[in-house]
Amino acid sequence: MSRKHWDRGAFWFPTRDRRGVFFLFFMVLFILHFDELFGIHTMDTVLFGAFPSHYVYHFIKSLVHVVFLYLLYLHWPEPPAVVTDGDGA
């Protein structure tokens, strides 16, 4: 057995197909989490008269997370027949 037997079709591997785009999108959202890199951590402006801008930034990013998960939902892979045909015993 080769020592390189990774399941490269899985989400966590960067590829050039649609799954690779999902992974890239995930990594972009991950990097955006580190707001110190973009100077967002010192923002203290109040937006809409009530909400600190730092909070608004992360709240909007959370909504983008939901959009990302909706894309996963739309492209969700079904399990192979060998799983669904089994009796679970």
Add this chain to the structure above:
Amino acid sequence: MSVAGIGTQQLAVVATIIGYLLLLLVIGEYARRKTRNSREDYFLASRSFKTVSMFFGLLATFITSFAIIGVPGMAYEVGIGLYGYLYGFTSLLVPVLIATVGYRIWIVGKRFGHVTPAHIINHRYQTEYLGGLLSGLMTFWTLPYLLLGVMGGGIVLDVLTDGLIPYPVGAGLVTLVVLLYVVAGGMRGATWTNILQGILFIGLLVALFAYLGSAFGGFAEATAATAEANPGLLDRAGPPFFGTMGWLTFVLFMGLSMMMFPQMFLRFFTALSHNTFKRTVLLFPIGIITVGATTVLLGFWGAGQIPGLTGQQVDQIFPMLLMQNLPFWLIGFGLVMVLAAIMSSLDAQTLTVSTIISEDMLRGTWSIDEGREVLITRGIITFLLVAVYGVSLLRIDTIFQIGMFAFQGYALLFYPFAIGLYWKNATAPALLSGWIAGFVVLWLFQLGVIPAAWAVGGFIFIPALLLQIVIVHAVSYLTTPPSRDRVEEYFESFAGTW
């Protein structure tokens, strides 16, 4: 107005609590009637849960008393940056981990009939001992959380009824009700009550958020009051753990530990189909965001409403906001919300630990028929909760430190476990070596043998994880994988999935 020295306010609160607890018992009894005397049905509800059960089961397990008491307290202290810190990436990472690793766990559970994490390990790696080690570690680290749940219930009932339900009675009441509905209905009892608890929790939280915002004079007024009391709370430049490496560490160990909480893990087996899974993954972040966005803002606004709290007092901010702003008849609902958060974790943890003890320690040792195993499990649940209640009367404060230690422990179980779902060459000795390496580093750091300077973001988690990764791969190259047929059985089950 009072009855035998008890105020109307206290009576209203107690009546609301009793109504809530009775409702849980009714659901538990209904679940008992629907539950058959087989292990798959009692432990996993015959893998039959649809989206509502799966979503609320996972969400209610995810939300603990920390989310409703601890988070507002922290936001009061460190400011609005807490939302990004706690929920900014967790609302993506945890659902994606459920969609990928969790989905594969469901797949192998459905195909091979696994009931516990140890079943996967023993079957995937063709070992008899390694799964038992995982079960032992999971049980060991969950026991402090059971204690925290019972203690939390007792404290909350004592404080919010102004001593009418003293700590020993409150802790006993929470323990007894959880015991009755979990013993009666198993996974169905725990999950169906979680649906009620989840709806109550989310519904009441949103309603209280709107009500309190109005009571503060509007959202703008509330923010202005906090800005005046402590302008440093408006950004995230404050505490050292808010630094970049602190965020990275927290994000990783929060996300990975969630996946290895046994009470979360067993829920993955209960999904009826892949459709259940994908709908749950979509709904899950909406639940997390709702809880996080409201509780952080309430704590942040609390700093403007009740300034000057310090030390452990900050954890009282949410109950204090309720007491100061709600009419008396509504305070009981606030208490129900906190109890829902506590009990929905306690029930799942109790059932899971009992399932693991029964399946991995007893069934593997003695030949027991299914009906007898369910009966024994009911006995284990009873024993565990009675024992935990007994210990809770001692009110050991160090239990909170043990809880934080356990959090990192769960996270260090993750990589050696998950690698076997993505890499064919992972071996049993590599898995064992990875776990040992991670925990030795964790314990040596805890004992002060490893200097604090080695920590990243205040925790030793990232260095321990990196060491685990190196060791798992090195040992896998040096040792023999399980039989090709067994490995292929697993990987053909994952074909085309995330």
